[in-house]
Amino acid sequence: MKEKMSIMDRIAESNKSVITGIDEKDIEYWVTAYIMGKAYKVPAGLTIMQAMEFAGYRFVRSAGCRAGFCGACATVYRKAGDYKLQTAMACQTRVEDGMFLVQIPFAPGDKAVYDINKEEYNVGTLFKHYPELARCVSCNTCTKACPQDLEVMDYIQDAIKGDFKAVAKESFDCIQCGLCAIRCPAELVQYHIAQLARRMYGRYECQEPEHLKIRLKEIENGNYKEGWDKFLNASIKKLEKLYAERDRESD
Amino acid sequence: MAEIKFIRGYPEYMHELINIVNKTRMKRKDYDPPAMSKEEREEVLKLHPDYAPGGKRKISIGQNKGDRGPNEVVDLLEAYPLIEEGEIDLSKVDYDVDILIIGGGLAGTSAAIWANNQGLPPEKILLTNKLRHGDANSMMAEGGTQAADRPNDSPLIHFLDAMGGGHFANKPDVLKGLVEDAPLIMHWLSELGAMIDREENGEFTEKWGGGTCRRRMHACRDYTGLEELRVIRDEFRDRKISCLEYYPVIELLTDGEGRAAGAVLWNFETGDYKIVKAKATILATGGFGRLHIRGFPTTNHYGATCDGVVLAYRVGAKLRDVDTVQYHPTGAAFPPQIIGLLLTEKLRSMGAQPINKDGEAFVFPLEPRDVEASSFIRECYIREKGILTPTGMRGVWLDTPLIELKNGEGTIENAFPGMNRMFKRFDIDMAKDPVLVFPTLHYQNGGVETDPEGKTNIGGLFVAGEISGGVHGKNRLMGNSTLDCMVFGRRSGIYAAEYAKTVKRRGKLSLEHMKKYVNMLKKAGIKPERRAPILLPEYRGKAVLARMIDIF
Ligand SMILES: Cc1cc2nc3c(=O)[nH]c(=O)nc-3n(C[C@H](O)[C@H](O)[C@H](O)COP(=O)(O)OP(=O)(O)OC[C@H]3O[C@@H](n4cnc5c(N)ncnc54)[C@H](O)[C@@H]3O)c2cc1C
Ligand code: SF4
Ligand code: SF4
Ligand code: FES
Numbered sequence: 085m086k087e088k089m090s091i092m093d094r095i096a097e098s099n100k101s102v103i104t105g106i107d108e109k110d111i112e113y114w115v116t117a118y119i120m121g122k123a124y125k126v127p128a129g130l131t132i133m134q135a136m137e138f139a140g141y142r143f144v145r146s147a148g149c150r151a152g153f154c155g156a157c158a159t160v161y162r163k164a165g166d167y168k169l170q171t172a173m174a175c176q177t178r179v180e181d182g183m184f185l186v187q188i189p190f191a192p193g194d195k196a197v198y199d200i201n202k203e204e205y206n207v208g209t210l211f212k213h214y215p216e217l218a219r220c221v222s223c224n225t226c227t228k229a230c231p232q233d234l235e236v237m238d239y240i241q242d243a244i245k246g247d248f249k250a251v252a253k254e255s256f257d258c259i260q261c262g263l264c265a266i267r268c269p270a271e272l273v274q275y276h277i278a279q280l281a282r283r284m285y286g287r288y289e290c291q292e293p294e295h296l297k298i299r300l301k302e303i304e305n306g307n308y309k310e311g312w313d314k315f316l317n318a319s320i321k322k323l324e325k326l327y328a329e330r331d332r333e334s335d
Numbered sequence: 336m337a338e339i340k341f342i343r344g345y346p347e348y349m350h351e352l353i354n355i356v357n358k359t360r361m362k363r364k365d366y367d368p369p370a371m372s373k374e375e376r377e378e379v380l381k382l383h384p385d386y387a388p389g390g391k392r393k394i395s396i397g398q399n400k401g402d403r404g405p406n407e408v409v410d411l412l413e414a415y416p417l418i419e420e421g422e423i424d425l426s427k428v429d430y431d432v433d434i435l436i437i438g439g440g441l442a443g444t445s446a447a448i449w450a451n452n453q454g455l456p457p458e459k460i461l462l463t464n465k466l467r468h469g470d471a472n473s474m475m476a477e478g479g480t481q482a483a484d485r486p487n488d489s490p491l492i493h494f495l496d497a498m499g500g501g502h503f504a505n506k507p508d509v510l511k512g513l514v515e516d517a518p519l520i521m522h523w524l525s526e527l528g529a530m531i532d533r534e535e536n537g538e539f540t541e542k543w544g545g546g547t548c549r550r551r552m553h554a555c556r557d558y559t560g561l562e563e564l565r566v567i568r569d570e571f572r573d574r575k576i577s578c579l580e581y582y583p584v585i586e587l588l589t590d591g592e593g594r595a596a597g598a599v600l601w602n603f604e605t606g607d608y609k610i611v612k613a614k615a616t617i618l619a620t621g622g623f624g625r626l627h628i629r630g631f632p633t634t635n636h637y638g639a640t641c642d643g644v645v646l647a648y649r650v651g652a653k654l655r656d657v658d659t660v661q662y663h664p665t666g667a668a669f670p671p672q673i674i675g676l677l678l679t680e681k682l683r684s685m686g687a688q689p690i691n692k693d694g695e696a697f698v699f700p701l702e703p704r705d706v707e708a709s710s711f712i713r714e715c716y717i718r719e720k721g722i723l724t725p726t727g728m729r730g731v732w733l734d735t736p737l738i739e740l741k742n743g744e745g746t747i748e749n750a751f752p753g754m755n756r757m758f759k760r761f762d763i764d765m766a767k768d769p770v771l772v773f774p775t776l777h778y779q780n781g782g783v784e785t786d787p788e789g790k791t792n793i794g795g796l797f798v799a800g801e802i803s804g805g806v807h808g809k810n811r812l813m814g815n816s817t818l819d820c821m822v823f824g825r826r827s828g829i830y831a832a833e834y835a836k837t838v839k840r841r842g843k844l845s846l847e848h849m850k851k852y853v854n855m856l857k858k859a860g861i862k863p864e865r866r867a868p869i870l871l872p873e874y875r876g877k878a879v880l881a882r883m884i885d886i887f
Contacts, residue, residue, distance in 0.1 A: 091716045092387050096630025098727045102674045103627045105877050113339075131672045140879035144581065144603045144871070148470030149636045151676045152757055153561055156470050176760050178672060197573050200528055232756065252530060257558060257752055260565065279569055283528030286566070292525055293538045299484045299518045311491045312511060320503050327499040332548040333487060 115181035135179040145189035152176040155261030158188040191262025193273035205288040207246025219270035226264035252285040344763035359694035370699040407626040414865035425844040433459040433835040435613035440471035442800025443619030445824030453832035457576040465583035476560025477679040479552035481814035482517035488549040490514040500546040501808020512787040516822040544813040590842035594794035614835035622779035622801040625872040631776040632675025642868035643802040655804040656781025664707040666775025668730030686741040690732040691720035708774035732769040789827030799823040
């Protein structure tokens with residue numbers, strides 16, 4: 085039978101489980117997950133997100149990139165017999181037997197409004213917009229909650245010290261999922277604070293590159309006009325020739 | 336899955352196959368197979384999903400009648416609307432704005448800011464999102480953004496690279512806009528405070544991308560799109576521009592004279608609709624990866640379902656190059672939880688080699704994407720040298736430990752934090768073990784035809800970003816689409832604002848175009864079996880769907 089199928093059909097066949105869903109008869113191992121308290125038998129080896137879909141849930145909220153970049157799928161869970169309240173991204177975490185799951189569809193967090201061009205590059209700006217910074221009690225709960233494994237408490241402490249560079253570096257991989265803020269006893273919205281700090285750092289610490297300045301001037305002065313006249317009036321054949329003759333800069 | 340024995344994230348049998356790769360690594364360290372000749376490329380391309388027989392058909396109605404497109408796209412063009420004419424009350428307008436922007440990825444969000452810069456008040460601009468603002472393909476861009484700003488480079492060279500990459504089918508005037516505005520966009524990003532990778536001397540770090548003859552790839556570690564979009568979105572929020580979330584557009588509105596005049600929004604949670612009246616409309620809904628063309632997995636976000644193209648086509652907008660689909664050679668093929676997700680091209684530009692079951696390097700690592708992808712298909716399905724996964728997928732190894740060998744220990748953790756983290760979550764250490772890859776559906780090359788200002792053939796209707804067609808021709812180069820979004824997001828925002836200022840008299844809102852389209856569908860003998868836009872893909876379990884009843 086397989087021999088008769090085209091390569092494209094064979095590829096489609098092999099991908100079926102991720103696209104149109106896994107067939108029950110192909111499932112070897114099952115686990116039981118509790119979605120908002122209700123028990124569902126789901127195939128082992130799926131992500132939490134896929135497992136919920138298998139169980140019949142259709143996401144509108146709590147699913148975005150499905151790849152660990154957007155922070156939409158923040159999840160809180162406990163496992164039977166374990167006191168710990170754990171956090172995860174549903175699209176990036178394997179479902180496990182005995183997980184009690186709930187999605188956090190939305191994390192309320194007030195973002196300060198500012199004009200980045202008019203802010204002063206010092207710690208005062210952070211405190212002006214987010215005075216609650218001072219309330220941090222260094223409990224490390226945020227760090228424990230972070231699914232990106234960032235040192236959240238550390239970057240908040242760096243923010244308090246006004247060390248923009250350290251905040252920028254430490255918080256760079258933040259996907260703004262909100263899990264730290266949901267858990268913080270001092271009610272900080274860490275990811276908004278970090279966003280402001282990173283923008284300040286990018287805006288004020290990193291000067292405009294010289295090469296870029298020169299190129300912008302060249303374009304403004306119309307330096308490429310002749311070239312454009314030539315290129316835009318060229319036949320495809322001519323362009324193909326120019327393309328073939330390009331020199332490649334050395335590695 | 337405690338029942339299967341895993342070693343460092345791989346089932347035992349796969350782990351044994353990895354030993355074969357380990358054995359040949361030192362020998363391969365300084366050797367890449369040579370690039371293919373033109374003839375060899377043409378031969379292997381016959382296996383590419385775009386050229387392999389089947390999979391496409393002619394569009395039977397509308398502006399592009401007779402053009403070919405992937406079945407999955409034509410299915411949606413030949414589908415009935417979600418609403419019926421009498422069902423919607425157009426007399427009560429919920430939002431009366433100057434510009435409606437549909438889709439808040441890099442393109443839509445940039446458009447909003449630049450329309451505001453043009454003097455439109457923030458409450459007269461409305462950005463609506465199907466999901467959250469930022470749940471978008473833009474968030475996921477890993478590799479980088481092209482801009483010709485180094486002394487040995489120029490917009491003209493950038494133009495040639497993109498032309499060649501696009502098989503010379505690009506619209507030259509639109510492409511000129513892309514490359515000429517690129518340095519301006521880097522300037523804009525820096526001014527907003529985006530953290531673009533820098534050298535010690537303060538210049539941008541610029542890396543290679545496939546198909547270019549200069550190093551001009553700007554990155555923010557491997558979170559380029561995340562950094563670009565979160566900064567631009569932060570600025571958008573600082574301007575207090577109106578924004579709706581979980582409000583997809585389900586149909587455009589016209590003014591009775593064929594011009595775009597707003598849209599019907601649908602509240603994803605409560606199910607009621609809202610009417611937007613707008614002087615200009617910008618469609619920035621992104622791509623179509625979630626259509627799973629030809630049964631391929633995808634790198635795209637949950638909402639990449641071709642909605643914008645469908646909506647635009649119904650009001651009479653012209654499409655182009657929708658027949659070409661970009662498959663990225665290196666999608667994850669294992670573990671099953673991440674099948675289809677992107678492993679950036681930068682892995683290969685930093686030294687990772689594709690390797691077959693016997694531990695052999697079988698292809699030059701940096702062929703153009705279509706050639707590279709086809710060679711993986713050949714290795715797996717013709718030469719039978721692929722690796723079979725427990726879920727029945729085949730793939731080839733991408734030898735990532737070579738990156739560490741060539742660039743020094745710790746390179747992977749520094750340069751690819753996102754990807755490294757993803758594999759670590761599934762117990763795989765890509766610095767020590769190779770990862771398994773197979774081509775994945777990545778990018779919509781064509782779309783709604785645009786001009787250098789983002790205008791379409793329909794009055795008042797603009798497009799920007801992945802939805803548009805023309806700038807990349809038949810194949811986009813890495814780093815040119817995030818750029819596209821910001822360049823044409825900006826331009827469409829500016830020109831839509833200027834256009835809106837000229838609109839004085841406005842006709843009555845109408846769904847006339849929809850009525851006409853439905854008539855065309857009927858005349859063509861198309862049965863009302865399919866409806867579009869589909870808004871989201873369907874991934875619910877089959878057993879549950881089979882027993883679902885609609886009673887509440
Ligand atoms: C994994 C990945 C990696 C990539 N890497 C790179 C790279 O390194 N360099 C590069 O240049 N490009 C890259 N690309 C391509 C690039 O990121 C995208 O093409 C580009 O960001 C698309 O931006 P956009 O604004 O057009 O669309 P998107 O960012 O997808 O935004 C569109 C938005 O519109 C919304 N929407 C859709 N339908 C509707 C509707 N009916 N109503 C309302 N809203 C709707 C969507 O939900 C989404 O939020 C990558 C893409 C992916 C998926
Ligand atoms: S820092 Fe907070 S918002 Fe950012 S990824 Fe970690 S938990 Fe999520
Ligand atoms: S959770 Fe809140 S209080 Fe505790 S360390 Fe983090 S920021 Fe400080
Ligand atoms: S859906 Fe985007 S991080 Fe999980």
